[in-house]
Amino acid sequence: MVDILHKVGVRSSSLDDVYDALTTIDGLSGWWTTDTKGDAAVGGVIQFRFPPGGFDMKVLETAPAKRVVWEVVDGPEEWIGTTVSFDLQQQDDYVIVLFKHEGWKEPVEFMHHCTTKWGTYLLSLKSLIETGEGQPSPRDVKVDSWD
Amino acid sequence: MVDILHKVGVRSSSLDDVYDALTTIDGLSGWWTTDTKGDAAVGGVIQFRFPPGGFDMKVLETAPAKRVVWEVVDGPEEWIGTTVSFDLQQQDDYVIVLFKHEGWKEPVEFMHHCTTKWGTYLLSLKSLIETGEGQPSPRDVKVDSWD
Numbered sequence: 001m002v003d004i005l006h007k008v009g010v011r012s013s014s015l016d017d018v019y020d021a022l023t024t025i026d027g028l029s030g031w032w033t034t035d036t037k038g039d040a041a042v043g044g045v046i047q048f049r050f051p052p053g054g055f056d057m058k059v060l061e062t063a064p065a066k067r068v069v070w071e072v073v074d075g076p077e078e079w080i081g082t083t084v085s086f087d088l089q090q091q092d093d094y095v096i097v098l099f100k101h102e103g104w105k106e107p108v109e110f111m112h113h114c115t116t117k118w119g120t121y122l123l124s125l126k127s128l129i130e131t132g133e134g135q136p137s138p139r140d141v142k143v144d145s146w147d
Numbered sequence: 148m149v150d151i152l153h154k155v156g157v158r159s160s161s162l163d164d165v166y167d168a169l170t171t172i173d174g175l176s177g178w179w180t181t182d183t184k185g186d187a188a189v190g191g192v193i194q195f196r197f198p199p200g201g202f203d204m205k206v207l208e209t210a211p212a213k214r215v216v217w218e219v220v221d222g223p224e225e226w227i228g229t230t231v232s233f234d235l236q237q238q239d240d241y242v243i244v245l246f247k248h249e250g251w252k253e254p255v256e257f258m259h260h261c262t263t264k265w266g267t268y269l270l271s272l273k274s275l276i277e278t279g280e281g282q283p284s285p286r287d288v289k290v291d292s293w294d
Contacts (some may be wrong), residue, residue, distance in 0.1 A: 003254065004262070005151075008290050031261075094292045099259070112246070113154045115262065115266065116270075117172060123267075143154070144199060
């Protein structure tokens with residue numbers, strides 16, 4: 001099992017703002033993909049769509065201002081059954097987001113790609129909160145020929 | 148043991164240009180940190196310096212247009228003894244760079260930070276080759292309070 005780990009610090013004193021960006025359809029549309037639909041409450045499924053395809057995430061846990069966990073229930077085969085989590089904490093002037101995408105079976109080339117892409121999306125989340133504008137798909141940062 | 152993996156695709160038909168950016172002091176200064184010195188030949192040690200500190204890398208392997216491997220011989224404790232590698236291949240219009248920073252003992256918060264930072268530096272490498280301009284330290288992308 002191999003994991004993708006990231007950290008960003010959002011210059012903000014509002015854990016709630018970051019939490020809302022992770023737990024509302026409007027918030028998620030502002031940094032990951034504009035084509036986000038579904039039910040973001042615990043037990044619900046959120047559909048994230050991108051030009052090349054998409055992911056369905058079941059919401060496993062939402063602890064206000066603290067933690068969000070999803071399980072991938074549909075999407076690329078390598079993603080199904082993996083979990084994605086965001087842990088939040090205030091440290092001085094920053095809301096720290098510790099991100100994990102856990103449970104990859106093999107460190108395949110697609111996992112390399114997804115690591116780099118997740119980094120750009122988490123910086124998009126940071127930008128959304130700090131400036132009011134993220135870079136969600138389809139205007140996301142392109143990292144390679146897979147997009 | 149846990150690893151950091153990334154992939155970028157540089158829109159270029161020149162494996163040599165990307166290889167040069169990984170194996171010359173001038174090239175490395177253009178995307179990772181402007182404060183790069185030392186001996187980039189196999190067996191040499193390259194000193195990379197950043198405002199918060201730096202890394203000394205011993206060059207273990209340089210296979211022209213194909214692969215570069217470094218071992219961290221000085222720097223933060225978590226980095227010492229880890230290896231950093233870049234594997235290159237041409238795929239259609241892109242030079243694909245598969246990156247690995249292997250041998251971390253624990254998935255500490257600093258590893259989360261370094262994953263996100265490596266992504267920004269690899270996108271800086273992509274930008275350097277594609278546009279002639281990278282974003283090396285000190286004008287690198289800031290990801291959190293650790294820089």
